[in-house]
Amino acid sequence: MKKMLKVFLMLPMICLSGCWSSIELNELAIVTAMGIDKTEDGYLVSVQVLNSSELAGDARSGRTEVVTFRKSGATIAEAIRSLSTDVPRRLYVAHLREIVFGEEMARAGIAKPLDVLSRQKELRSDFYMTVAKGATAYETLNVQTALEKIPANKVFDSLENSDKRWAATRTVTLDELVSSIVSKGRQAMLTGIYVYGDPESGSKVTNAQNISPKSGLRLDYLGVFKKDKLVGWLNRNDSKGVSYITDHIKSTAVNIPCEGEQITVNTTSSKTKIKGEVKNGNPKIDINVTSEGSIGEVECTIDLTKPEKIEELNKRYAKNIRDKIEGSIKTLQEKYQSDILGFGEEIHRTDPKAWKRLEGNWEQEFAKLDVNVTVTAKIRNLGTISDSFQKEIEE
Amino acid sequence: MKSRVPIPLRKLIEDKQSVKNKKQQESLNQSENPNSSKTKNQNQNPVTSQNRSKDSKNHQTKLISPDLQYNIDHIKKTLGNSSDIVIRDFQAGKNGEIKLGIVYTDGLTDSASIQDLILDTLMVEIRNSDLDVAVPDCFELIKSHTLPVGGIVEITDFQKLFNHVLSGDTMLLMDGSPKGLALGSRGWVDRGVQEPSSQTVVRGPKDGFTETLRTNTALIRRRIKDPNLWLETKQIGEKTQTDVAIMYLKGVANDKTVSELQSRLNRINIDAILESGYIEELIQDEVYTPFPTVYNTERPDAVAAAILEGRIAIMVDGTPFVLIVPALMVHFFQSSEDYYQRADIATLIRVLRYLSFFLALLTPSLYVAVSTFHQEMLPTPLLISLASQREGVPFPAFVEAMLMEVVFEILREAGVRMPRAIGSSISIVGALVIGQAAVEAGFVSATMVIIVSLTAISSFVFPANSMASAFRMLRFLFMILAATFGLYGIILGLIVMVLHLNSLRSFGLPYLAPNAPFILQDQKDNIIRMPHWSLLKRPRLISKNDTDRGDVSPPKPPR
Numbered sequence: 011m012k013k014m015l016k017v018f019l020m021l022p023m024i025c026l027s028g029c030w031s032s033i034e035l036n037e038l039a040i041v042t043a044m045g046i047d048k049t050e051d052g053y054l055v056s057v058q059v060l061n062s063s064e065l066a067g068d069a070r071s072g073r074t075e076v077v078t079f080r081k082s083g084a085t086i087a088e089a090i091r092s093l094s095t096d097v098p099r100r101l102y103v104a105h106l107r108e109i110v111f112g113e114e115m116a117r118a119g120i121a122k123p124l125d126v127l128s129r130q131k132e133l134r135s136d137f138y139m140t141v142a143k144g145a146t147a148y149e150t151l152n153v154q155t156a157l158e159k160i161p162a163n164k165v166f167d168s169l170e171n172s173d174k175r176w177a178a179t180r181t182v183t184l185d186e187l188v189s190s191i192v193s194k195g196r197q198a199m200l201t202g203i204y205v206y207g208d209p210e211s212g213s214k215v216t217n218a219q220n221i222s223p224k225s226g227l228r229l230d231y232l233g234v235f236k237k238d239k240l241v242g243w244l245n246r247n248d249s250k251g252v253s254y255i256t257d258h259i260k261s262t263a264v265n266i267p268c269e270g271e272q273i274t275v276n277t278t279s280s281k282t283k284i285k286g287e288v289k290n291g292n293p294k295i296d297i298n299v300t301s302e303g304s305i306g307e308v309e310c311t312i313d314l315t316k317p318e319k320i321e322e323l324n325k326r327y328a329k330n331i332r333d334k335i336e337g338s339i340k341t342l343q344e345k346y347q348s349d350i351l352g353f354g355e356e357i358h359r360t361d362p363k364a365w366k367r368l369e370g371n372w373e374q375e376f377a378k379l380d381v382n383v384t385v386t387a388k389i390r391n392l393g394t395i396s397d398s399f400q401k402e403i404e405e
Numbered sequence: 406m407k408s409r410v411p412i413p414l415r416k417l418i419e420d421k422q423s424v425k426n427k428k429q430q431e432s433l434n435q436s437e438n439p440n441s442s443k444t445k446n447q448n449q450n451p452v453t454s455q456n457r458s459k460d461s462k463n464h465q466t467k468l469i470s471p472d473l474q475y476n477i478d479h480i481k482k483t484l485g486n487s488s489d490i491v492i493r494d495f496q497a498g499k500n501g502e503i504k505l506g507i508v509y510t511d512g513l514t515d516s517a518s519i520q521d522l523i524l525d526t527l528m529v530e531i532r533n534s535d536l537d538v539a540v541p542d543c544f545e546l547i548k549s550h551t552l553p554v555g556g557i558v559e560i561t562d563f564q565k566l567f568n569h570v571l572s573g574d575t576m577l578l579m580d581g582s583p584k585g586l587a588l589g590s591r592g593w594v595d596r597g598v599q600e601p602s603s604q605t606v607v608r609g610p611k612d613g614f615t616e617t618l619r620t621n622t623a624l625i626r627r628r629i630k631d632p633n634l635w636l637e638t639k640q641i642g643e644k645t646q647t648d649v650a651i652m653y654l655k656g657v658a659n660d661k662t663v664s665e666l667q668s669r670l671n672r673i674n675i676d677a678i679l680e681s682g683y684i685e686e687l688i689q690d691e692v693y694t695p696f697p698t699v700y701n702t703e704r705p706d707a708v709a710a711a712i713l714e715g716r717i718a719i720m721v722d723g724t725p726f727v728l729i730v731p732a733l734m735v736h737f738f739q740s741s742e743d744y745y746q747r748a749d750i751a752t753l754i755r756v757l758r759y760l761s762f763f764l765a766l767l768t769p770s771l772y773v774a775v776s777t778f779h780q781e782m783l784p785t786p787l788l789i790s791l792a793s794q795r796e797g798v799p800f801p802a803f804v805e806a807m808l809m810e811v812v813f814e815i816l817r818e819a820g821v822r823m824p825r826a827i828g829s830s831i832s833i834v835g836a837l838v839i840g841q842a843a844v845e846a847g848f849v850s851a852t853m854v855i856i857v858s859l860t861a862i863s864s865f866v867f868p869a870n871s872m873a874s875a876f877r878m879l880r881f882l883f884m885i886l887a888a889t890f891g892l893y894g895i896i897l898g899l900i901v902m903v904l905h906l907n908s909l910r911s912f913g914l915p916y917l918a919p920n921a922p923f924i925l926q927d928q929k930d931n932i933i934r935m936p937h938w939s940l941l942k943r944p945r946l947i948s949k950n951d952t953d954r955g956d957v958s959p960p961k962p963p964r
Contacts, residue, residue, distance in 0.1 A: 032777040032891065034802060035795040040788065066793035104781030105788060134781060163785075 039099035042076065043162035045147025046123045047112035049082050053123070055089040056080035056148040058162055059097060065159055074215045075159045078151045086126045103130065106137045107162040109184075110147040110203065116233065116240035124188055124238070135184045138169050141240060143202035143230045153205050153212040156223045165203060168229055177262035178249040179229050191238050194369055195354025199252070202230035202243060236348045236373075244341060251338025254299055254331060255351050257282035263306060266326040271309035275327055275389060278303055286356035288364035293357050294380045301331055301387040311401040314392055328387035335383050342376075349376045467563045473504050473580035479563065480508055480570075490570070493524075497531045503543065504580035508566075513573030515592025522553050523575055523588060544582040552577075556589025568646060595620065601703035601725070604868060606742040613703045618648050618722035624705040625652060629712060633657070641670065647678040648722040652708075657715045657943070657951045662912050666717055666730060681721040681728050688730075690910045695878050697871035698911040700732035707741040715948025731912035731947060735919070735931055738762070740868035743934050751934040759932065761863035766876045768860045769806045770887035770895055772852070776802050778891030794850040803888035805849050809857045810881065812839055817861070914946050 043058040057079050064075045079096045083089030093101060109127065111120055127133060142150045151161065158164035172179045179201040190198040205227060211217055212225025231249035233240050244252065253259050259280035265272050285296040305314070312319055342348055354372050358365040368375050470476055477492055484490050494506040505527055509519060531551060548557060560566050560576070561584045570576050573591035598620065601613030614621045622636055633655040640646045649670065653663055669688040678684060685699045702708060703725050708718045711729045719728040729736075738758050743751040775782055776791060783791065798805060816835040823831055840858075843849045860880065867873040879902065886894035909916035919927035924945050929935040938957045945952070 032888070033780075035776050035780065035788075035792045036798065038780065038792065040785075040792065042785075060789060060792075062789050062792035063796040064793075066790040067796070102780065105785045107785070132781070 033100060037099055038102040039097050040105050041101050041103045042105060042160055043108045043110065043151055043165070044103070044106060045080075045110040045112065045142070045151045046086060046115055046120075047146045047148055048115040048118050052082060052084040053086050053089055053115075054080055054082045054146075054148060055086055055093065056151050057090075057093060057097075057101060058151045058160075059101070060160065072215070074154070076161060078148070080148055086123055102132070104132050104134055106133060107160075107166040108137055109139050110150050110165075111139070111141050111200075112146040112148070113142055113144055113240065115147070116141045116200070116235075119238045121191065121238035124184070124191070127184055128188060133184075137183070138166060138181050139184060139187050139200055140165065140169070140203045141200045141233045143204040143233070143243065145204060149209055150203055150205055150227060152209065153225055153227050154215060154217040154223075155226055156218045156220075159218075161227060165227055165229075168227075169201060172229055173258075174260045175262070177253040177259045178231050178246050180232055180253070180258065190350075190352075191235070193352075193355060194372060195349065195356075195358050195365070196352040197348045197350045198235035198238070199232045199350040200235070200240075202233050203227055204230055232350075234342065234346045234348050234350055236346065241346050241348060244338065247334050248338040248341050251334035251336075252342075252351065254280065254282060254335050255284070255297060255338065257284075259301075264303065264327060264330050266323060266330050268308075268312050268323070268326075269310040272307075273305065273310065273312070273323065274307040275303040275323075276306040277301055278390070284353070284356050286353065286360045288357065288361040288368075291364070291367075292380065293353075293364070293368060293375060295353050295356065295382070297335060297381060297383045299331060299335070299383070299385045299387075301327070301385065302390050303327065303387070304391045305389060305393055308398040309400070311398060311404065314396050314398075320389055324388055327389060328385040331387055332383050332385045335385070336381075339381050339383075343379065344377070347373050347377045349373075353379060353381075469561055469563060469566065469578070469583050469585055471581050471583045473506050473578055476578050476585075477506055477508075480566070483563070483567065495528055497527050498543075499532060503531075506578040506580075507575055508570050508578070509575040509590065510570055510573060513571070513593050514575060514590045518554075518590050518592065519575055523577070523590070526551055526553060527577075544579050544584070547577075547579070548586055552586075552588065554588045554590070556587075558587040560585045560587050568640075572646070591619075593617075598624070603703050603870060604707075604740070606704075606740070606745070609742050609745045610704075610706050612705060614705060614720075614725035614727055616723050616725060618650060618720055621705070621720050621725070621727065622650060622652065625709055625712070625718070628705060628709040629654070634712070637667070639670065641673050641675070641684075642678040643674075643676040645677045645679065649678065649684065650720045650722075651717055652712060652720065653717040654712055654715065657713070657948050658717055659715060659948055659950065662731065663717060665912060666719070670719075678721060680724045681719065681726045684719060684721055685728055690912065691908075694905065694909060695875040696734070696906065696909060696916070697737070697869070697875065698730075698732055698909060698916065700729040700736055700869065701726045701871060702729065702869075703727075704741055710741060710744065711736075713954075714943055715950075731914045733911060733914060733918055734872075734906065734916050737867065737869040737872035744937070748934050748936040752932070755932055755934060758866055758868075761866040762876070764863035765860055765866075765873070766880055767883060767895065768856050768863070769810055769880060770883035771892075772856050773803050773806050773884055774887040774891045774895055777888070791850075791852055794852050797847045798850050799848070801888075802853075803884065805853050806856070806884055807881070809839075809849055809853050810860070810884070813857050813861055814877070918946050919944070 040060040040062065041057045042060055045056040045058075047054040047056070058076050059079060061073060061075055061077055064070050064073055079093055081089050081093045081096060083092055090101065111123070115123070153161055155161045155164040158167060169179060169181045173181045180199060182198075182200055187198055187200070190196045205212060205225060207223070207225030209225060212223075217223050217225055230243070231246055232244045232252060234242050234244060250259075250262060253262070257280075259277060259282075261279075262277045264275045264277055266275060267273075280299065280301040282300075283298045285298070287294050287296075308314070312323075314320065339351075342350065349372065353376060354365070354368075357368065467479070470479075473494065477494060480490070480492065489511045490508065491511050492506065492508050494504065497503045497505050507519075507523060507527075527547075548559070556574075558569070558574075560569060566576055566585055566587070569587035573593060574587045575590040577586040577588055579585075595617050596615050598612045598615055600611045612624060614624065618638075626634065631654065634652065635655045636650055636652050638648055638650040641649045651663075651666060651670070666688070670684070673684070673687050675683070675687070681701060685697075685701065689698045691698060700711070708727050708729060712718055716729050716731060719730065721728075738755060740754075743755060746754075776795075780788060795802070800808065816831060816839065820828060820831045820835075840854050844851045844854055864873050864876060883895060883898050886898045888894075890897065906917055907915070907921060915922060918924060919931055926942055927944050927946075929942075930940055930944070936959070938959045941954050941956065943952045943954060
C-alpha cells in the first residue's frame with residue numbers, strides 16, 4: 011500500500027513536468043543563412059528563414075520560399091533577440107548553411123562576431139563562412155536563386171561543388187576559420203560571393219522564373235585575411251595556386267599553350283608535399299607537387315599519338331602549375347604579407363626552436379621567405395579520341 | 406493425500422472395508438468365486454475417488470447399484486433428463502434374460518460404431534451364443550469375449566460414469582452387476598486438420614492443430630516416433646473436466662522442469678479451462694509483465710521441434726493452441742519456416758524481424774522525440790519536408806501520434822472482430838477516411854500516417870502474436886516518454902525494459918538467454934541460423950541431459 015502511494019506520488023513528477031524543452035516543428039523558424047554587417051554603432055544581422063510550406067508539400071501559395079529579416083543591435087546576440095519582433099516563430103539556427111560577412115565588416119575584423127557564433131550551443135559547425143565581395147551581407151541574402159530554391163543551399167552547394175571541381179574557391183567552416191585566425195603560422199582565407207545583375211529584380215520571386223535569371227549569387231575567389239581582418243582578394247590563378255600549395259586540389263582544369271592555341275588538361279589528381287627547414291637561421295620551404303590529368307580539350311593540330319609530343323605537353327603542364335604557385339606566393343608575399351598557406355606552421359613543425367625566434371615577426375619573414383617549387387605533371391590519357399580532327403578540316 | 410481425509414471419515418472407510426473383507430473371506434471359503442477379487446477392487450475404489458475429489462457431491466461418488474432400473478433412474482435424474490443423453494435398455498442373451506442398458510451422449514459419440522460394435526453385438530449376435538444369466542460371471546464374459554471395442558474401462562461409481570458418458574464414451578450397465586463398462590466410442594464432428602490460420606508459412610507443413618486433443622497428440626506422434634515421447638493426461642476444471650496433456654521427450658527434457666510443470670498444473674483449482682490461455686495465465690512465472698513467458702502455437706511442426714529441443718508441450722482439449730514451456734524471448738522471434746528455408750535467407754529474415762521489432766516498438770516515439778526535441782538531428786531537406794507537413798496541423802506531434810495510433814488500434818480490433826462479410830469495409834474506412842481524408846483535412850500530417858502504417862506493418866512481422874501484443878502496449882508508454890523527455894526518455898525506457906526482461910524467468914530459465922547470460926554455443930541458432938549440419942547441440946539451458954543431436958559433417962562434393 012505504501013509502495014503504491016509512493017508510485018502515485020511519483021507519477022505527477024513525470025506527468026506534470028511537461029515537455030519543457032520540446033518545440034513543435036511548426037513553431038520553428040528555420041534559419042538557413044545569416045548575414046552580419048557593420049553599422050556605425052553595432053551590427054546589422056540579417057537572417058534568411060525558410061518558408062517550409064512553400065518548399066515542400068502541395069499547399070503552395072506562390073509566396074517566396076525564403077524570407078529575409080534584418081535587425082540592428084549593439085551586439086549580435088541582442089540583434090538576434092530583437093528579431094523576434096519581426097519573426098513570428100522561434101529562430102532555429104541548428105540548420106544554418108551559410109554565414110556571410112559584409113566586406114566592410116570583414117575589413118573591420120570578424121573576431122567579435124565569431125565569438126557569439128562559437129558560443130551559441132544550438133549551432134552545428136557544418137556550415138560555411140563567406141564574405142560578400144563589394145557588398146553588404148544583407149544584399150547577398152536578398153536574392154532569389156534559380157534551380158536551388160533556398161539561396162543559402164545554393165551557396166553551400168556551389169562552394170562544395172566548385173571546391174571539388176574548380177579548386178579556385180574554398181569551403182571554410184567555423185572552427186577552421188577560428189583556428190587559422192588564432193594561429194600565428196597561418197592566416198585565414200574565405201571565399202567571396204557577390205550578387206550579379208540587378209539586385210532589385212533579384213529579390214523578387216519572379217527572378218527565378220526566368221530561364222536565364224536576371225540576377226543571382228556567384229562565387230568569387232579567395233579573400234585574404236590578416237589576423238581577423240580582410241586585406242584583399244586574390245585573382246583566379248592565384249586562388250588556384252593557393253589550392254595547389256595547400257594540397258586542396260581534387261580536380262581542376264589547366265590551360266596550356268600549344269601552337270598559339272590552347273589545350274585544356276583536366277587535373278584528376280594532385281598531391282602536394284610541403285617541407286620546411288631552417289638553414290643558418292633562414293627559413294626555407296620546399297613545395298613538391300605531383301599532378302596527373304587527362305586531356306579535356308584540344309584546339310591545335312598537335313599529333314597526340316607521338317610520345318615526345320606528350321612529353322613536351324607534360325613539361326608545359328608542369329610549368330603552368332609552377333607559374334600559378336609561384337604567382338600566388340609572390341602576390342601573398344609582396345602585396346599582402348599574409349601567410350594563408352600555413353608555411354609558418356610547417357616551420358613550427360620542423361624546427362620548433364627556430365620558430366620561437368621567427369614567430370614574433372613572421373609577417374616580415376614570410377615576405378622574404380625562400381620558396382622552392384618542384385612540379386611533376388603527367389598526362390595520363392587522351393579521352394575517347396586521340397588526334398584532333400581539326401587537322402583534317404584544315405587539309 | 407490420505408492425510409487430507411478427515412479422521413472420522415477415514416475411520417468409517419476402514420471399518421467398512423474390514424467388514425467387507427471379512428465377508429469376502431467368508432465367501433472365498435464357501436466357493437471359488439472368481440468374482441471376489443473384483444469385488445475387493447470395487448470396494449477399494451470409493452476410497453480413492455472420495456480422496457480425490459473432496460468437494461464432490463454425495464451422489465457423484467455413489468456406487469453403481471446392481472439394480473439396472475435404479476441406475477438408469479439415477480442417471481436420468483442427475484442429468485435432468487437432458488435430451489442428448491440416450492439411454493437404451495434391452496434384453497440380451499439366448500432367452501433375452503440378460504438385462505442390459507447402454508447410456509451415451511448423442512453428438513459426442515460415433516453412432517456408427519455404437520450401432521455396429523455395441524448394439525449389434527449385444528442385441529443380435531449374442532443370441533447365437535450360449536450366454537445366459539445362469540452363466541457365472543457373464544458380465545466378465547461380455548467384457549472379455551463379446552465386445553469388439555478397443556477401450557474398455559470398468560467403472561464402479563457414478564462420478565466416473567458421468568465423466569465417461571459426458572466425454573463421449575458409451576456406458577454399458579447390466580442388471581445384477583454393481584459395475585459398468587465404459588466403452589470407447591468417442592467421435593464427434595470435428596473441424597478436421599486444416600491449415601493454421603494464425604501462423605502461415607510458404608514452405609513447410611500446412612497442417613494445424615484442431616480442437617480435439619486426440620487429433621493433436623496424434624499429429625505430434627506422427628512426427629516423433631520415439632518411445633521416449635511421453636504423454637501425461639489429467640483433467641483440470643471442476644466443471645469442465647478438460648483434458649490437459651503434457652508431452653515431452655523423456656531423457657531430453659529437463660526432469661526438474663517436468664516436475665515443476667506437473668506441480669504447477671496440480672495446483673490449479675478452478676471450475677473451468679476453456680482455452681490454453683487459462684493454463685498459460687495460471688502457470689506462468691511472472692504475472693506483472695507484458696511479455697509472454699509461455700509460447701503458444703497452432704503448428705504441430707513447431708511443437709515437435711520444441712519437444713526435440715527438450716521443451717514441454719501442454720495441450721488442452723478444445724483449443725488448437727498448444728503451449729510450450731519454457732519460452733525464451735528469442736523463441737518469439739523464430740518461425741518454424743526459418744528451419745525449412747536455406748540458412749542464409751533464414752538469417753536475413755531473422756535480422757529483419759529484429760529490425761521490425763525496434764520499428765514496431767519505437768517508430769512513433771522516435772518521431773515524436775526527434776521532431777519535438779532534436780530537430781538538429783535531422784538532415785535539412787528532411788526537416789524542411791517534415792516542417793512543411795506540420796504546417797497547419799492543429800495538434801502537437803505527440804497528440805497527433807497518440808490519436809493516429811489509437812485510431813489504428815481501433816481499426817485493427819474492429820477488423821479482427823468483424824464478421825468476414827463486412828470486413829473489407831473496414832479497410833476502406835481505414836485507408837480512405839482515416840488516412841487520406843484526415844491528411845487532406847489537415848488534422849494530421851502525412852508523415853504521421855506513414856509512421857503509423859510503418860509501425861502497423863512492422864508489428865505484423867512477428868511470428869508470435871503474443872510478443873507483438875507486448876510491443877503494442879509498450880509503444881504507447883514509449884510515446885509518453887518521448888513526449889516528456891525526448892530521446893533521453895526513450896533510452897531510459899529501453900534501459901528499464903531491458904532490466905525488466907532480465908528479471909524475467911520462464912520455468913526457471915533466464916528469459917533473455919542465450920543473449921543474457923551469453924551462451925556462445927547457442928548463438929548458432931539465435932540471430933544467425935546456421936545450417937543444420939552445424940546445429941548439433943540442443944540449447945544448453947533447456948536440456949542438460951541429452952545434448953547431442955547427431956554427428957554430421959558438412960556435405961561435400963564427391964571427389
